[in-house]
Amino acid sequence: MSEITLGIIGGGQLGSMLAIAAKKLNVKIVVFCDDLDAPAQNFCNHFIVGSYNNSEKILEFINQVDLVTYEFENIPFETLNEINKLKTVLPKPSINRLIQHRLAEKDFVNKLNIRTTRYVSIEKKSDIDALEDFLPGILKTTTLGYDGKGQFPINSINELDKLNLDFSKGYILEKLVKLKKEISIILTRFGNNKYEIYEPIENTHEDQILKYSKIPAEINEKVLSQSKEWGMLIAEELKYIGTLCVEFFIDRNDNLYVNEIAPRVHNSGHLTINAFNISQFENHIRAVCGLEQIPLKKISNAKMINLIGDQITHYRNIKQFNDNEFFFDYLKKEIKEKRKMGHITTLV
Numbered sequence: 001m002s003e004i005t006l007g008i009i010g011g012g013q014l015g016s017m018l019a020i021a022a023k024k025l026n027v028k029i030v031v032f033c034d035d036l037d038a039p040a041q042n043f044c045n046h047f048i049v050g051s052y053n054n055s056e057k058i059l060e061f062i063n064q065v066d067l068v069t070y071e072f073e074n075i076p077f078e079t080l081n082e083i084n085k086l087k088t089v090l091p092k093p094s095i096n097r098l099i100q101h102r103l104a105e106k107d108f109v110n111k112l113n114i115r116t117t118r119y120v121s122i123e124k125k126s127d128i129d130a131l132e133d134f135l136p137g138i139l140k141t142t143t144l145g146y147d148g149k150g151q152f153p154i155n156s157i158n159e160l161d162k163l164n165l166d167f168s169k170g171y172i173l174e175k176l177v178k179l180k181k182e183i184s185i186i187l188t189r190f191g192n193n194k195y196e197i198y199e200p201i202e203n204t205h206e207d208q209i210l211k212y213s214k215i216p217a218e219i220n221e222k223v224l225s226q227s228k229e230w231g232m233l234i235a236e237e238l239k240y241i242g243t244l245c246v247e248f249f250i251d252r253n254d255n256l257y258v259n260e261i262a263p264r265v266h267n268s269g270h271l272t273i274n275a276f277n278i279s280q281f282e283n284h285i286r287a288v289c290g291l292e293q294i295p296l297k298k299i300s301n302a303k304m305i306n307l308i309g310d311q312i313t314h315y316r317n318i319k320q321f322n323d324n325e326f327f328f329d330y331l332k333k334e335i336k337e338k339r340k341m342g343h344i345t346t347l348v
């Protein structure tokens, strides 16, 4: 029986699902979060509230855990780095710093000879003039974006000019890919060339927020093998430990592009809870805690629907679900527009 106590930074739905998986493995969980209402407090052994740069509270957290992981990437690098001096942080803080920054992330991926969208950095007003080549495009803040936040579709230089960007922040302009499909690869790396890798998951976004995921993804053999290869190449290069997600675009000519990397468990992998013997969450806990690696087995095809904003209300009122349906309510106190409130996975 393990006696490990794992600290998780961040207390959203991903933290909740990690805590649920940890319980099964007899790993104790302490969650640290800046939100008093964080849903993961319902599932962990101990919950600490504090801002991500409150060193006193962070120290209280560190003292209670053997090692630390995180459920989202927008944590100050300094915080992860300071924690790492006292207790191991996995994935390594340097990985988080790289992936937090859209430009650094894309430069890294391109250096591995992996295709990304075409992109350009925008740091000052005069950079805007020479951008015709990247239009139509999507302008994104280089840091702190998620679920489409901090993103603007741009069709003309004029539109870009009119935005009156605040240049105390950095931006990246990405050429729009004419999407045929989006897929993600979720894998867990346990050590050198030691992987558990899930089959590609097909994802549909609405308003830049993930809405549907399903397996199997309807893709050709080449895209299937290339996405897995690229996922593993990225993880191997980072010497990553834990569960990692790579989001991909597929264009109308079946070219594959890396969109972005998430150094954590991922929304598109919720269906792994019901569709595989070991979920992405359990695999993450196993890898970071150095527990046994168990070969993945698929149980069923599956599809997942994200319940966003008040879509949750209908499901909260359903008394009984079918045997192949699994409803998860994140227990968020407030229903907000565009907020992920829960999901339902159906085995098919």
Ligand code: ADP
Pocket (backbone or CB within 6 Å): 117, 138, 145, 146, 147, 148, 149, 174, 175, 176, 177, 178, 179, 182, 205, 208, 209, 247, 259, 260
């Ligand atoms: P986030 O960090 O918010 O997930 P993403 O960069 O993954 O940001 O963008 C969210 C979604 O917006 C993508 O999954 C895709 O549907 C759409 N999108 C973003 N960038 C592009 C692009 N360059 N071309 C086409 N679609 C895009």
Ligand code: MG
Pocket (backbone or CB within 6 Å): 247, 260
């Ligand atoms: Mg994304």
